Amino acid sequence: MGVTVGYHRLLSHRSFRCPKFVEYFWVLGGYLAFEGSPIWWASIHRAHHRYTDTPLDPHSPRESWFASYIGWTTKGKYADHIRPQDAKDLCKDPIYQFLEQGGSWEKAHLLCAAIGTVFRLGLLACFGWPIALGCTAAGLFCLNVPLMLNLFCHIPKLGYKNFETKDDSVNVWWVAALTMGEGWHNNHHAFPGSARSGFKRNEIDPSWETIKLMKKVGLVSWFNEANPDSKAPAKVKPTLAPVAARTLTAVPSTHEDGTTKEQSEAKPRGRKIRQRKVREAVGARR
Numbered sequence: 001m002g003v004t005v006g007y008h009r010l011l012s013h014r015s016f017r018c019p020k021f022v023e024y025f026w027v028l029g030g031y032l033a034f035e036g037s038p039i040w041w042a043s044i045h046r047a048h049h050r051y052t053d054t055p056l057d058p059h060s061p062r063e064s065w066f067a068s069y070i071g072w073t074t075k076g077k078y079a080d081h082i083r084p085q086d087a088k089d090l091c092k093d094p095i096y097q098f099l100e101q102g103g104s105w106e107k108a109h110l111l112c113a114a115i116g117t118v119f120r121l122g123l124l125a126c127f128g129w130p131i132a133l134g135c136t137a138a139g140l141f142c143l144n145v146p147l148m149l150n151l152f153c154h155i156p157k158l159g160y161k162n163f164e165t166k167d168d169s170v171n172v173w174w175v176a177a178l179t180m181g182e183g184w185h186n187n188h189h190a191f192p193g194s195a196r197s198g199f200k201r202n203e204i205d206p207s208w209e210t211i212k213l214m215k216k217v218g219l220v221s222w223f224n225e226a227n228p229d230s231k232a233p234a235k236v237k238p239t240l241a242p243v244a245a246r247t248l249t250a251v252p253s254t255h256e257d258g259t260t261k262e263q264s265e266a267k268p269r270g271r272k273i274r275q276r277k278v279r280e281a282v283g284a285r286r
């Protein structure tokens with residue numbers, strides 16, 4: 001949940017609002033699961049939504065399955081079109097700034113691994129090896145959750161689409177079961193700013209249920225719940241989207257909270273928007 005509720009739906013999409021201590025609680029859970037710097041994670045993920053399944057996507061399976069799963073994490077630095085400083089909402093937080101280690105992927109990953117290890121050594125000292133080992137296994141499993149999702153939920157033949165999106169995203173039930181509802185990924189790409197990703201009765205979404213529960217007990221002041229009837233339903237079986245025919249619009253500068261207009265869909269009106277558009281023509285897909 002630290003990954004799904006904290007890093008993803010809260011930090012990356014700002015799909016709900018909560019006090020800072022609640023934010024830190026969820027983010028700490030994700031950080032101790034070896035997810036790395038929150039600024040890094042959110043910047044890469046926002047770029048994924050901005051450039052989904054195009055050559056500028058940080059981890060599309062169109063490049064290669066290996067690159068999509070783990071290969072992209074070894075690149076060592078941000079691509080030129082990904083600017084972590086655009087995530088202004090996160091950059092102004094001194095803790096997130098510290099964890100970002102000046103933008104060095106190597107240092108930030110090492111720091112995260114070191115803090116995660118020290119935490120488990122503490123568990124070992126206080127509660128013994130079964131707890132420490134269990135916590136390590138859980139952390140490594142959670143580390144795999146978003147990596148796995150990046151790959152399997154962008155392979156059309158593995159799932160289904162509820163909505164027509166200009167990308168390869170699909171809903172994959174077994175990924176959703178392993179990822180607290182994140183596997184309803186076509187729904188998520190259709191409504192990236194929504195705190196809710198499961199729309200049909202059988203699309204169980206524990207992360208959304210948790211956010212709703214937090215709202216009920218007063219820990220969340222607002223959330224964005226998409227209206228699935230507002231978008232055209234998918235009519236055809238999922239296939240590779242014709243990305244080669246698309247001209248890409250790179251939008252490095254975004255809303256104050258770092259999300260794009262699309263990602264912030266259905267947020268309250270009146271939000272100050274600052275946009276600088278840089279157009280880039282992208283060559284044909286390999």
Ligand SMILES: [Zn+2]
Pocket residue numbers: 048052150154169185189
């Ligand atoms: Zn995606």
Ligand SMILES: [Zn+2]
Pocket residue numbers: 008012013045049188192
């Ligand atoms: Zn997302």
